[in-house]
Amino acid sequence: MDYLPLFAAVKDRPVLVVGGGDVAARKILFLRKAGARILVVAASLNGELQQLAQAQHIHLLATAFDEAQLDSVFLVIAATDDRALNRRVFDAANARQRLVNVVDDQPLCSFIFPSIVDRAPLQIAISSGGNAPVLARLLREKIEALLPANLGRMAEVAGRWRTRIKAVRKTTDERRRFWERAFRGRFASLMAAGNEQAAEQALADELANPGTASGEIILVGAGPGDAGLLTLRGLQVMQQADVVFYDYLVSDEVLELTRRDADKICVGKRAGGHAVAQHETNQMLIDAAREGKTVVRLKGGDPFIFGRGGEELQAAAQAGIPFQVVPGVTAASGATAFAGIPLTHRDYAQSATFVTGHYKADSVPFDWSLLAQSRQTLAIYMGTMKAAEISEQLIKHGRDAKTPAAVISRGTRPDQQVRTGTLQQLEALAKDAPMPALIVVGEVVQLHQQLAWFQPTTDAENFASSVVNLA
Template sequence: MEYLPLFANLRRRTVLVVGGGHVAARKIELLMRTGAQIRVVARELCPQLTGIINNRDINWLGPIFEPAMLDEVFLVIAATDDAELNARVYKCADERHTLVNVVDEQQNCSFIFPSIVDRSPIIVAISSSGKAPVLARIIREQIESMLPMFLGTMATIAGTWRSRIKQYICNMAGRRSFWEKAFNGSFANMVAQGKLEQAEQELEYQLYNCPSQSGNVALVGAGPGDSGLLTLRGLQLMQQADVVLYDYLVNPEIIDLVRRDADRVCVGKRVGEHSMPQAEINRLLVKLAQQGKNVVRLKGGDPFIFGRGGEELQEVAAAGISFQVVPGITAAAGATAYAGIPLTHREYAQSVTFITGHPRDDGDFIDWPSLARCNQTLVVYMGVMKAAVINRKLVAHGRAPQTPVAVISRGTYTDQKVLIGTLEQLEMLALQALPPALLVIGDVVALSHEINWFGQENLIA
């Protein structure tokens, strides 16, 4: 280990910054967040730094660095373009055994700045020991995506309760178990939703009453296919899950992002076959949560758009179980974007309508005259089997047979296939499509030849 990582308390400690440019300003902005007493030495100040000094309690000592300025200073930063001055600052500080950092000159540093993920009071620091700062930054960005913003709030609340928990739960193992359940259970969910008062009430209940065995359910949209379209919040919950119930339509690459020791249960449905009836999925969600588990229900696309997410949460809510919803990019938005088809366009479509080609067996009323209107885009989910009916009904109610259509197969996947034709060719196009497939009907489809950007060229019928 070349450097020992430390977290220094700079509140009310003096820090000297030599330099008045943009780099110095960035360092000062970071130091201001720590409550340090900042002194600046610089021949001239950049506008950003001038504004900071005019509006903050920062002391500008003047243009010339003098060794005496290091007296009673806790640490020093040199950020000038004068190599001789930087070396002098380092030498003087080192002789006084004062920590010093010369920006971008590792040989003149007794400490270095790490890349920081700030979820105060939770702080994560990443360093490459000065060898590869860009790599450290890339790692920081990856960690940023994994840590939700509410972590700091949760840690702050936990800090105010720490002494009470310690008084009531005497042994360390018991306290550890209490906090593990809190940080992975209803308390954490309430903080994530901004329900801070209820979150503290939950902590109090868990502390002074028999701990509830009920877990929680998170309904998460996995997006249309491409794993890069999964939301950060969805990924965070998948990393916290005890069990994940997922559909066939979820990309296996996304399933691989689930916490390794979580149970994974496929409950997905395909056209013509059901691995698990919907009522049984609903009951399983309740059963698992009542066992005290963190349950993620992972659904392709968005769970509230033809995903039966509402039905599942009705049963969860009726059982009194805590739940939350993480939206996903629905197939209509994702697949059409990857096919170069804008759903709306000022010249071609002023509205868009999503419908399912697989309605309830007891018969839903479909307003075909409204669906057949011009100047709108119609997107049909699960419509391959009903393509002939859709064609016939739309034409019968006034939609032109030459209206452009697209059948998008495996949208956003690397093997995405887009078949382009006209409404009268819809059935023929649908028969050529591999599931899952999406039907898009409207004049905007004609724009795909101009702005298609992803994967292979669209195929014209």
């Protein structure tokens, strides 16, 4: 280990920065966030530093470096393009036992700036010891994506409660178990939802009755298939889950992102055969939450768009189980985007309507006259089995039989297929289309040939069959 990782308290301490350009300004930004008293030596200041000096946020100590300037400072940073000057600063600082950093010159550094994930007061520093700073930055970006933005505030609340917890939980083990439950349970979820008052009440409840608090249900939209379309919040929640109930529409790539030791239970449904009845799924979610578990209900697309998410949360509400919702990218926006079919376009469609082709027998029938209006895009979920009826009714109620139409199968996934043609050909387009599939009807479909940027496979034979045009 070439460097000892430390977090230095520089608040109200003098830090000397030699240099007045953009590089110096970047370092000064971090020093200001840490509350340092910043002294600058530079022949000239860039515009940003001039403003800081005028506002007295930094102090221009001198225009030329002198070794005596090091006598009363805590840290030293050299950020000039003059290597001889940088070397003078380094040698003088070393002679006075001052920690010094010469920017982008690792041999002339007795300390280095790491890549920082800032969730103050929680901070994570990543360093390659100056060997691969770009790699450290890339790792920081990955960690940034995993850590909720509210972690700092959660740490502040936990800090306020430490003395109170210590007074009740006498041993280190008791306190550790308490905080483990809090940071993985309802307290953390409520903080993420921005409900700080309820979060503190959850701490009080756990302190009064340890281990008896109910879990919660978090409804998460997994997107249409491509794992890259999963939201950051969805990923964070999946990493916290004790148990995950998922549908067939959730891709293997997304499911792989769940916490490794979480229980994974499939409660999916397929057309023509229900694996688990809806009321049974509802009860399974409730039972798991009553055991104190963090329950993630993972649904393809967006759970509130033809995903029965509302029904499941109604059951949770009736059972008194707390819940949250993490939206997802719905198939109508994800699949069409990957197929190069914009839902709206000034020249073709001024509105988009989402419709389900799968509905209860006793539900109100479609208003076909509204759906058949021109200059709008219809995105029809689960409609391939009724493609003939959809085509017939739309044409009967006034939609031009030659209106462009598409069936997008397994949208956003490596085996995506797009079949295009006209409304009167919809039944043929939908026949034997791989599931899940989305029907799109509207003039915007003709833009597919021009905007189809996503190439789902590199295999020539497979690709030849991935786009079918019946026009």
